[in-house]
Amino acid sequence: MINRRQFGQAFAATAAAASLAACSTGQGAPVAAPGDDLRAGSGKNTSLGPIKQVKAGLLDVGYAEWGPATGKPVVLLHGWPYDPHSYVDVGPLLAAAGYHVFAPFLRGYGPTTFLSKETVRNGQQAAVALDIVAMMDALHLDKVILGGYDWGVRTADVIAALWPERVKAMVAVSGYGINNLAANKEPLAPLAEYGWWYQYYLATDRGELGYAKYRHDFNKLIWQNVSPKWHFDDATYDRTAQSFDNPDHVAIVVHNYRWRQSLAPGEPQYDVYEQKLQASPKIGVPTITIGSDFDAAAADGKAYRDKFTGKYEHRTFTGIGHNVPQEAPQPFAKAIVDVDKF
Numbered sequence: 481m482i483n484r485r486q487f488g489q490a491f492a493a494t495a496a497a498a499s500l501a502a503c504s505t506g507q508g509a510p511v512a513a514p515g516d517d518l519r520a521g522s523g524k525n526t527s528l529g530p531i532k533q534v535k536a537g538l539l540d541v542g543y544a545e546w547g548p549a550t551g552k553p554v555v556l557l558h559g560w561p562y563d564p565h566s567y568v569d570v571g572p573l574l575a576a577a578g579y580h581v582f583a584p585f586l587r588g589y590g591p592t593t594f595l596s597k598e599t600v601r602n603g604q605q606a607a608v609a610l611d612i613v614a615m616m617d618a619l620h621l622d623k624v625i626l627g628g629y630d631w632g633v634r635t636a637d638v639i640a641a642l643w644p645e646r647v648k649a650m651v652a653v654s655g656y657g658i659n660n661l662a663a664n665k666e667p668l669a670p671l672a673e674y675g676w677w678y679q680y681y682l683a684t685d686r687g688e689l690g691y692a693k694y695r696h697d698f699n700k701l702i703w704q705n706v707s708p709k710w711h712f713d714d715a716t717y718d719r720t721a722q723s724f725d726n727p728d729h730v731a732i733v734v735h736n737y738r739w740r741q742s743l744a745p746g747e748p749q750y751d752v753y754e755q756k757l758q759a760s761p762k763i764g765v766p767t768i769t770i771g772s773d774f775d776a777a778a779a780d781g782k783a784y785r786d787k788f789t790g791k792y793e794h795r796t797f798t799g800i801g802h803n804v805p806q807e808a809p810q811p812f813a814k815a816i817v818d819v820d821k822f
């Protein structure tokens with residue numbers, strides 16, 4: 481999810497104050513609230529269509545695809561505990577606007593599998609980002625527009641920071657998600673730490689066993705907690721929950737959160753990238769950041785504004801939770817189209 485300190489501050493603020501009730505941009509101008517016809521549970525689309533596969537780097541990557549082959553390429557990245565169904569309405573909207581859209585299943589999700597049983601089931605940020613770069617190479621996507629939230633925004637931020645020549649522009653929900661391990665070691669106020677409960681749970685043997693046994697209900701609880709105003713139905717959740725049956729899912733999730741707390745090591749081949757990322761590099765590609773109710777006090781984007789040095793805009797979607805593209809597909813898709821014009 482987002483930077484640990486930002487999340488903790490946001491959780492504490494949420495507990496202390498009610499969320500706003502209107503949707504607005506960072507410029508203060510009103511924008512249309514997403515229509516009910518595109519909300520999950522009564523969404524326009526329920527299927528990702530045929531899932532394609534491509535061998536890329538360490539993985540056989542499963543991905544959804546929309547739009548004409550001649551369109552500008554857009555890569556949309558999901559988070560935890562979600563999958564490309566987060567873009568089930570965004571993809572067709574962008575395809576109708578002429579874009580060629582790809583939404584991969586990250587390592588440990590759905591049909592994405594490792595090519596070798598010997599590969600470490602590693603969830604660290606550099607490894608996940610390199611998966612996407614390898615996928616772009618395999619699909620001959622030289623330069624793309626990136627969009628993401630949660631693990632997806634972290635991955636997009638890492639790619640934009642380390643390989644800016646591969647990124648035309650970016651839409652980043654919750655802004656700057658690159659993990660700084662030293663900062664993650666610093667304790668937060670008790671109320672903020674409370675919001676981080678699942679990471680501490682997953683740091684234990686009991687938590688790993690519990691997540692393996694109860695992952696369906698566990699992840700549904702996360703959906704409910706981080707998007708309390710999103711009244712998704714069981715069918716919507718279950719379409720995504722199938723991705724958690726991936727045989728590597730538990731290992732990837734557990735390693736991701738333990739690595740972020742410096743409780744599990746990364747792999748040496750990623751050290752050169754992590755050294756750069758631990759410096760919290762700034763991002764120079766054109767970017768629109770999006771804040772939502774999930775971000776609470778950080779929803780205005782001020783906490784990470786100085787991390788983006790290129791052409792930039794921030795938008796705030798109130799009444800929307802953490803899974804922004806599925807909860808608010810129309811304004812998310814509009815942000816992709818708008819950032820392409822920067």
